[in-house]
Amino acid sequence: MAIKTIGIAGLGLMGGAVAMALRRAFTGVHVLACDIDENTLASAKADAVIDEGFVDAKAMLPQCGLVFLCLNPSVIPRFIVENMRAFAPSSLITDVAGVKTGVASFIEANLRADVDYVPGHPMAGSENGGYSEAKKCDFTGKNYILTPLKRNKPENLALIREIVYKMGFSRITETTPAEHDYAIAFTSQLCHVIAAALIDCEQDSNIIRFGGGSFEDLTRIALFNAAQWTELFLENSQSLLTRIVQFSASLDKLKSLIENGDRKGLQTCLQTVRERKEQAETVSILHNGRC
Amino acid sequence: MAIKTIGIAGLGLMGGAVAMALRRAFTGVHVLACDIDENTLASAKADAVIDEGFVDAKAMLPQCGLVFLCLNPSVIPRFIVENMRAFAPSSLITDVAGVKTGVASFIEANLRADVDYVPGHPMAGSENGGYSEAKKCDFTGKNYILTPLKRNKPENLALIREIVYKMGFSRITETTPAEHDYAIAFTSQLCHVIAAALIDCEQDSNIIRFGGGSFEDLTRIALFNAAQWTELFLENSQSLLTRIVQFSASLDKLKSLIENGDRKGLQTCLQTVRERKEQAETVSILHNGRC
Numbered sequence: 001m002a003i004k005t006i007g008i009a010g011l012g013l014m015g016g017a018v019a020m021a022l023r024r025a026f027t028g029v030h031v032l033a034c035d036i037d038e039n040t041l042a043s044a045k046a047d048a049v050i051d052e053g054f055v056d057a058k059a060m061l062p063q064c065g066l067v068f069l070c071l072n073p074s075v076i077p078r079f080i081v082e083n084m085r086a087f088a089p090s091s092l093i094t095d096v097a098g099v100k101t102g103v104a105s106f107i108e109a110n111l112r113a114d115v116d117y118v119p120g121h122p123m124a125g126s127e128n129g130g131y132s133e134a135k136k137c138d139f140t141g142k143n144y145i146l147t148p149l150k151r152n153k154p155e156n157l158a159l160i161r162e163i164v165y166k167m168g169f170s171r172i173t174e175t176t177p178a179e180h181d182y183a184i185a186f187t188s189q190l191c192h193v194i195a196a197a198l199i200d201c202e203q204d205s206n207i208i209r210f211g212g213g214s215f216e217d218l219t220r221i222a223l224f225n226a227a228q229w230t231e232l233f234l235e236n237s238q239s240l241l242t243r244i245v246q247f248s249a250s251l252d253k254l255k256s257l258i259e260n261g262d263r264k265g266l267q268t269c270l271q272t273v274r275e276r277k278e279q280a281e282t283v284s285i286l287h288n289g290r291c
Numbered sequence: 292m293a294i295k296t297i298g299i300a301g302l303g304l305m306g307g308a309v310a311m312a313l314r315r316a317f318t319g320v321h322v323l324a325c326d327i328d329e330n331t332l333a334s335a336k337a338d339a340v341i342d343e344g345f346v347d348a349k350a351m352l353p354q355c356g357l358v359f360l361c362l363n364p365s366v367i368p369r370f371i372v373e374n375m376r377a378f379a380p381s382s383l384i385t386d387v388a389g390v391k392t393g394v395a396s397f398i399e400a401n402l403r404a405d406v407d408y409v410p411g412h413p414m415a416g417s418e419n420g421g422y423s424e425a426k427k428c429d430f431t432g433k434n435y436i437l438t439p440l441k442r443n444k445p446e447n448l449a450l451i452r453e454i455v456y457k458m459g460f461s462r463i464t465e466t467t468p469a470e471h472d473y474a475i476a477f478t479s480q481l482c483h484v485i486a487a488a489l490i491d492c493e494q495d496s497n498i499i500r501f502g503g504g505s506f507e508d509l510t511r512i513a514l515f516n517a518a519q520w521t522e523l524f525l526e527n528s529q530s531l532l533t534r535i536v537q538f539s540a541s542l543d544k545l546k547s548l549i550e551n552g553d554r555k556g557l558q559t560c561l562q563t564v565r566e567r568k569e570q571a572e573t574v575s576i577l578h579n580g581r582c
Contacts, residue, residue, distance in 0.1 A: 123503030143500055173500045183501035186493060191505035193545050194485060199564040201541035202477060208571045209434055209464045210474035212414030214482035214512045221505045222568040226561035230554060237549050244546050248539070250492035254484050255535050258528050263521060270517035273490040277513040280499045 001026060002159065003092075007064035009057060009079065011035040011044055013126060014096050015070030016134025019049045021167035034060045040131045061086040066159075069095035074231055077106050084112060092156050093117040098184065099235045100147050100177035108149055118152055118160045121145040121180065122169065123187075129225055139168035145184075147177045185239035190247055192229055193240070195222040292317060293450065294383075298355035300348060300370065302326040302335055304417060305387050306361030307425025310340045312458035325351045331422045352377035357450075360386035365522055368397050375403060383447050384408040389475065390526045391438050391468035399440055409443055409451045412436040412471065413460065414478075420516055430459035436475075438468045476530035481538055483520055484531070486513040 006022055008015045011033045022031050034054040035041050041053025054060040061067060061083055071079055076097065087093070093115060097103040104119040111117055123143035126133055144164045148157050164172055175183070198215070199222045207215075233240055257266040297313055299306045302324045313322050325345040326332055332344025345351040352358060352374055362370055367388065378384070384406060388394040395410040402408055414434035417424055435455045439448050455463055466474070489506070490513045498506075524531055548557040 123501065125503060143502060145501065171500060180501075183498060186498060187501045187506035188503055191489075191509045193542070193549075194489075194509060195505075196561055196564045197538055197541035197545055198482075198485075199568050200544070200560065201537045203567075205567075205571065205574070207474060207477060208575060209462060210414065210436065210471075210478045211434060211575075212416060212479055214486075215478035217508050217511055218482045218485060219568060220508055222564050223572070224561065224565060226558050226565050229561055230558040233549050233557065234552060234554060237552070241546065241550060244542065244549075246492045247488055248542065250488035251484070251535065251539065253491070254488055255532065258484075258524050258535075259532060261525060261528070263525060266524060267517050267521040269491065270487055270515065270520055273487045273513050274515060274517050276494075276496075277490050277510060280496065281514070283496070284499060284502075 001029065001162070003029070003065035005030040005032060005064050005066075007060050007067045008033040008050070009060075009067060009069050010071035011037075011040050011050075011053075011131050012070065013129045013131070013133050013137060014122065015068070016044065016049065016131040017124070017137035017139065018068050018070060018096070018122075018167070019044065020134060021139050022163070023049055025163070025166035025168075030063075032060050032063060044131060057083050058086040061091075062088050064088055064091060066092045066094070066163075069093060069097075071095075072228065072231075073097040073099060073103050073235070076103050077110075080107055080110055084110075087112065087115045090114050090116075092159070094120045094160055096120060096122055098188065098232055100145075100180045102235060104147055104149070104177045108151070116151065116153055116156045117149065118157055119147045119149070119177065120160065120164070121147075121184070122164075124169075128223065129228070141170045142168070144169040144172045145180050146172060146174045147180050148174055181236050182239045182242075185236050185243045186246075189229075189233055189236060189240045190243040192221055192224060193233070193244060194247070195219050196224075198222070292320065292453070294320070294356035296321040296323060296355050296357075298351050298358045299324040299341070300351075300358060300360050301362035302328075302331050302341075302344075302422050303361065304420045304422070304424050304428060305413065306359070307335065307340065307422040308415070308428035308430065309359050309361060309387070309413075309458070310335065311425060312430050313454070314340055316454070316457035316459075321354075323351050323355060335422060348374050349377040352382075353379050355379055355382060357383045357385070357454075360384060360388075362386075363519065363522075364388040364390060364394050364526070367394050368401075371398055371401055375401075378403065378406045381405050381407075383450070385411045385451055387411060387413055389479065389523055391436075391471045393526060395438055395440070395468045399442070407442065407444055407447045408440065409448055410438045410440070410468065411451065411455070412438075412475070413455075415460075419514065420519075432461045433459070435460040435463045436471050437463060437465050438471050439465055472527050473530045473533075476527050476534045477537075480520075480524060480527060480531045481534040483512055483515060484524070484535060485538070486510050487515075489513070 008019050019031050030051045032052050033050045034057040044050045045053050107117050124139050126137050198219050299310050310322050321342045323343050324341045325348040335341045336344055391410055398408050415430050417428050489510050
């Protein structure tokens with residue numbers, strides 16, 4: 001690989017997982033990280049996940065041909081502005097922010113002309129945050145979304161794709177920030193709203209005695225970080241609200257079929273659902289090369 | 292154990308899993324099974340999961356001190372009526388039906404006076420059915436619900452509890468059929484309706500490229516058997532409709548918070564959800580003795 005030094009800005013769950021995946025994928029590449037928490041940096045160095053840790057981003061950035069921004073989206077604009085002059089000449093930035101419209105357009109509008117930026121979103125996370133959870137975050141066979149900019153040099157886009165594949169992701173999709181945010185509002189944010197509503201609507205703690213797997217499946221993600229998900233919901237609220245309405249319409253349709261005792265209509269609907277789900281599973285399994 | 296021969300009526304997913312668990316838990320107990328499918332019986336005998344298979348229930352039942360009814364709930368009434376005289380004198384029946392009000396009251400009202408019946412529901416299943424899937428159905432640490440009848444002899448109830456624990460279940464709850472059905476409408480049927488609505492409302496197959504774990508978690512159960520779940524939804528429709536309304540109210544509450552950009556209200560709600568979920572996890576982990 002052309003790049004010899006990669007920097008990670010923010011060594012939380014995703015930053016840690018990216019560092020570990022880079023370490024496994026590329027021998028001879030220096031992996032640096034900056035974070036406000038010295039203990040995290042010390043742990044990661046002791047684990048040999050990073051070569052060097054920095055509390056001051058300005059000391060790390062000039063050394064890096066590529067920087068992964070693994071910061072909370074709300075602090076990315078300030079990070080970019082404050083460290084504008086510290087990025088190495090002609091270096092490359094990518095990020096992992098879960099909502100792309102705001103972050104990507106801010107960076108695009110504000111970045112130095114010689115620095116390139118390929119916006120990205122690894123579709124792999126966990127309800128538990130922090131560097132200590134990073135090793136449980138497995139990228140193998142997962143999805144990755146890129147929302148390339150017109151300014152992107154083809155070789156930089158190709159490089160990011162190569163790195164993403166080598167980190168273990170198996171399906172890379174290129175789309176626009178708007179399409180990304182609309183899709184993510186469905187697959188991620190709507191699902192978190194549903195999990196939250198399921199827990200919110202039943203206060204009887206005895207209900208868990210009646211759990212048989214599906215309730216546990218649907219509410220696993222309710223162990224979210226409340227502050228982080230509040231931010232994600234509100235940043236992508238227009239798409240999310242559209243998705244809630246879309247879901248509610250199908251919920252109402254099923255409710256009517258049950259209310260009317262429409263056995264035939266209900267079974268036809270459930271059969272269509274099952275077939276669509278089955279098809280999605282088949283596509284994913286074939287794609288991930290798991291069979 | 293006092294009982295030397297246990298019969299399984301219906302060797303599908305649950306019947307197969309019960310047979311396997313009995314085999315592991317009790318050495319020296321004969322495990323018999325009846326099923327309409329001779330090939331399934333032959334497989335189970337070849338696997339040493341059962342000692343003998345019967346296509347004719349009337350040939351099996353007289354030998355059994357205990358019978359597990361692992362049939363589809365819709366065929367249980369006919370099975371009971373047709374085989375009424377074949378049950379061994381003073382024998383014991385239990386079942387695994389997922390909805391208890393109808394099935395349990397039918398059996399109670401129609402059963403021979405000398406035969407006892409303890410209604411049960413193992414909270415362990417799979418979206419995939421059939422004997423071939425049974426070995427993947429792990430009972431360890433799972434919930435089991437019993438809805439005992441006034442007629443139950445204390446020693447029979449105690450025996451079922453002992454067998455259930457030895458099969459691997461860790462938490463047995465005794466309740467009424469009505470309370471069971473209302474709880475199950477929430478933890479199981481509502482969750483299946485939600486999964487179905489999520490798949491139903493988005494026809495773009497490309498959406499799976501944006502999956503990052505939560506959508507997959509929430510829709511895993513959409514690989515259900517459409518005929519079986521139509522039956523379950525309609526048999527328990529009153530409770531299920533109440534649960535859909537209950538869930539929709541919380542969904543609407545979250546929607547309003549997002550719509551109004553109420554950052555503080557949203558974060559407070561999500562934080563309460565997270566804490567309630569965390570508490571439920573802790574209770575379950577302690578109970579299951581996994582830590």
